[in-house]
Amino acid sequence: MLKQIIPLALMALLSACVDDEMQISGCEPMGDIVPICGMQTPEDIAALPDGRHLLLANFGGMHDGTGSLSLFDTDSGQLTPLFPPRSGPVDTGDPLWGEADCEPPPLARFSPHGTHLHQLADGRWRYLVVNHGGRETIEMFELLGVGAQSRLAWRGCVPAGPDTFMNDVVGLSSGDLVFTRMFHDGGRLEQLLSLLGRNTGDLWRWSRETGLRVIPGTEANQPNGIEISADEQYVFANMYFTGEVWKVDVDTAEVIATAPVASGDNSAWGSDGRLWVVTHSDSLPNLLSCFEHQAQPCGAGFEVVAVDPETMAHEPVFSHRGAPMGAATIAVPQNGRVYLGSFVGDRMISVPDFGLAR
Template identity: 35%
Template sequence: MQMINLERKKAMQIFFRPAICICRLLISICAILLLGACAQDNKLGHAADDCESFGELRVVCGVQAPEDLALLPDASGLLLSEYGGMQGSGGRISLFDIDSETVHVLYDADSANDLKLAQNAWGELGCEQAGEFSPHGFDLARRPGGRWQLLVVNHAERESIEFFELYPGAAGDWQLAWRGCVLAPGNVALNDVAATGSGFVVSQMSSKSRFKTLWSFMLGRDNSKLWRWTLERGLDAIDGLDGVGFNGVASDNAGKRFFINAWGEGKLLVYDRISKKLTHEVALPHGDNSTWDAASPGKLLVASQRGSLFSMARCVSKHNTNCATPFDITEFDTRDMQHKILFRSDGQYFGGGTTAVRVKDTLYIGSFTGQRLLIAPVGYGTQSL
């Protein structure tokens, strides 16, 4: 009987093999055509070197794809994650001074100071500092002892989470020191990270296979997990927490909850760390990064794109130009799950927004493409909503 079943299985595989191959070929062709069409779509957006203001909107030029932002502890400026791509390098962590609107590099792969001589004190034993650097999502938070820690997802050379300490230098200016790292499993593609007090959680957006990623997004198949790390237990996937295209993640350590933007599902998921269950699923189109609003405790600012998977994919191949995909910045109240749009862009002047920080009545907005940081008033584009 077992032989018969094996023969049947083998026959079915042979029968369906041509269809599977054809499907794979068609999807690959579609992906190539979509990516190749990027040049036509992006001609609608402003050029990467367009530094002129547009009504109430203005930009700071000379920054490389500021995919994630964080407000400094003294609110004097922002940390920028200057994204180098999923397989790239040449990224950096920079500091944007709000008063002077100038940018200077705090860390990159070519740093020639004591950053390269630092020892692994906070991360996984045996994890060595990478020779290349391409940051993605990051999170600035205090460690239990009070020191400021910056956790950074790094794609260059390996998938890893890098630990940095942010501290004031002798002249009072902010400095970064590398403090360790944690390596991710070989085939995962990470996206964002959030400190938990005893460690961190990090979102896996997909696998590293482009074909599998495109296939899973198109069919709505689970391809993502949330991983949790502590020094005692190491890095483990959280059981039962799977989805499509997990992107930004935030941790409410007082309320013992995680907030996960399931980009491929159009939802914001709320996970209770005590019951180990999802407690809420809130409709949110293509949520990217979330940042805690320093001015409004308990509220998150969530960047969400209003374009399709294909429009975003077309922007990937034009990394240095404006992605003309419309987007919103939404204020999400984690206490009652209510949310409202604070900013809306049609994408033409500045599109593909991935992150936002509010300082008084001003929003600072970054994107995974282009060479600009957007500065906009709260409420822009929402008058007709």
């Protein structure tokens, strides 16, 4: 009986009053907000070290959709597909990363979510991608080339443990990684229990030596985006429905501090040295309405909250609702502007870098 009630409850939420601003048409700038349209949903964004290019994780949706990885030039506006390859086999190179028996992902079902670009101790750049397509894995790519010549070579993967739906991941220079388990299965029952306050996930760590292990004491309601400090001593996890950002010691697993930041999606380091957490500030019916059409932009309100990594003091530094894009997930500074992606739609937006004025 409960399984029959849950879909009805979710449908009731969806059919509740939804504001007209949720529906967006056209691709015109609005003041300083410039939309970049004609791309598959850029749910996560990573800035390349050249100060000009971005890696985009083109999201296919929470379940069943497929996506891709691409390169965006902030000067020319050119978008270049990177993965899956247009033709030929996957460039595997020397797959030294990840689990020894992990094969390349099924390309026709590739479905990227959270990502992290970081440098390993040997100087190579590793791009980690949560993949839901055909399997629940963290795919590992090496970033090769520079600037417009950048390309991705698959280097292995780490399968998630059973009963795991991941959201985001960060890597350490040692090769270890830490990821968020958002749900166990992400089904309607678990989603409803989440709305009722039940914890749904936690943080996990992986290394080649010890494999997967849960980080004790990190159970929360929908762990979402995660970032890591430059010294790799702490991770900052956005506990979406718990309503907090947690600062967790990587080695001791101790929760050092928290900040009361509700509905935090993805995070990135801002140009002001603070952690920029994108939060969803709109009503639940409005947010749920965004999921009805994955390819359509949605105007749900959001804020970028800047969190001091030392004191955990926090303040909103940017907010928006409606056209040309709402429902943002990530805010990344690059080349004098801040680029914001979304979990739905055909675009990202850019605004002048608000961190530089601090």
